[in-house]
C-alpha cells in the first residue's frame with residue numbers, strides 16, 4: 244500500500260463511526276492475542292499446568308537440546324546460552340579494551356551451538372565455514388536452575404544448579420571485521436557447534452568455583468593458563484547483571500569468560516582444557 248493510500252484509510256476511519264467501531268474491535272482482538280501470549284508464557288513457566296493440556300500438533304519436531312548430568316539419569320535442558328565478554332583483565336587488554344572501566348557485556352549463542360563432549364573422549368570438532376582465523380576460548384560455565392529478575396548479589400549463587408567447562412569457539416577474523424564496521428559480531432560467535440561443552444556437574448557435588456586453575460593446551464602445549472579468581476566479574480556478579488537485563492530461567496547457562504592468550508587452531512589440532520575440580524574436555528579440529 245502506498246503511503247498516500249494509507250493516509251486516506253486513516254482519514255476514512257476518523258470520519259466513519261462504523262469504521263471506528265471496527266477499529267475498537269480490532270484493538271480488543273489485539274488485546275486478546277496479547278493475553279494469549281502471556282498465558283502461554285506462564286504455562287511455560289509452570290510445566291505441571293502445561294502437561295495438563297493436550298499435546299499440540301506441530302508440522303515437524305524441534306528437539307530440546309540438553310546435556311547429561313554427571314551421576315544422574317537426568318539431563319539438563321538448555322534454554323539460553325549467555326556469554327560474557329572480556330572478563331579477565333589480561334584478555335580485555337589483548338582485545339584492546341580497558342579492564343578497569345568497562346561494565347560487563349553479554350551475548351548469546353543459539354542452542355544449536357552446543358556440541359556435547361563426554362568425559363574421557365576426544366570429539367571431532369568441525370572447522371567452521373567462512374573463517375581463516377578460528378580461535379579457542381576456555382571458559383567455566385554456570386548452569387542456572389532457579390530463575391529470577393533483579394537477583395541480589397548475596398542470593399545470586401543460590402540460582403546455580405551446576406557447572407561445567409566449555410569452549411567459546413570464535414571466528415576471530417569475522418568478529419573483528421564486524422566490530423570495526425560497528426555491526427553485530429554474531430557471525431563471529433554464534434554459529435553451529437561453536438560451544439563444545441562437557442556434562443553438567445551438580446553444584447551439590449562440586450561446590451562453587453571461585454578460584455582454581457583454568458588452562459587450555461593445543462597439541463600438548465599450554466596456550467591459556469590462569470586462575471578463575473582473576474575474573475573481573477564473578478559468576479555471582481554476572482547473574483546479578485544478567486538478571487537486570489533479562490529474567491533468568493532454569494536451563495539458562497552462562498559462559499563466564501576466557502583468560503588471556505586466546506589463539507588460532509587449524510584442522511588436525513587437539514584442544515584439551517582443564518578447570519580444577521572438573522574432568523578435562525578434549526576436541527580434535529577436523
Ligand code: MN
Pocket residue numbers: 326327328380382411498500501
Ligand atoms: Mn568468550
